[in-house]
Amino acid sequence: MDTGSLEGTGAPADQPVWRRPRPGLLRMRRLLLMVWTGVLTVAAGLLLGLLAGPAWTLCALLPPVCAVWGRRLLERNWRSWRYAERADDLLISRGVLWREETVVPYGRMQLVEVTSGPVERRFGLATVQLHTAAAATDATLPGLDPAEAERLRDRLTELGEARSAGL
Template sequence: METGSRDGTGIPGDETMWRGLPPGLLRMRRLLLVAWTGLLTVATGLLPGLLAGPAWAALALVPLACAAWGWRLLGRNWRSWRYAERADDLLISRGVLWREETVVPYGRMQLVEVTSGPVERRFGLATVQLHTAAAATDATIPGLDPAEAERLRDRLTELGEARSAGL
């Protein structure tokens, strides 16, 4: 998903091409929400229902209400993530209530990792993690297609070597 929007620098004509995360990440997170909520619903409804009486089985509604709320929050969070490759740096923007925008200069990157856990691999996803000298500026882009993650890793590594800050 690519959209053109102003990058907020105030420079006329300076457009940043933002890329959103693929929908596979949202599907994976929502499936995990449903799976864990299902287990929690059974535990909160079945156990009290058997041990304390059928009226206590209504406790199963609490995890279901939380899951409905979580479903909506996951969608909002997924839409908030985006990244942009610019000439001298990489921008990563995320957050719904508290917006966070990370700017990582290519010359400051020390390591670019592509990781994929078992659940991510099942959904065909990978995570790109950028490491810099300052631990506070490490940045992550989750839920990318593995081919895009590798392309981004190779491009960032190439640009990082070309613009090395001499650290």
């Protein structure tokens, strides 16, 4: 299933159509978790072995155990991210334990950025960052296809200009 595809296609017209980040975001975050787990495991094993004695090197197994749990949490977090474009605003929903829904009115947007770091580019991902007048309402959409991120940036910029012109 392409997670960038539309959900709720049989929903009534007044219901938002939700879109999700690409699966590459989950793969990227899992890879980063494994890399940092490896670094922490080696560092903990060496430091504990040299400073506290060989018996303490077993404590270096703690990072891999935590990483197994972290892989599951990463998936739940990835599944919680979604966004929907409505007529007057953009909805962004995220969070597992504490759900957070952000509504960004198009007329309040001041800047829409598309960024893609080296790791994101390797996984074919981009992030859309929305800036508004109030810093508390800035929003981020990670894990988008670069073409979708550019389309969204252009659309949000166009809608933002049209809505702010009426203020």
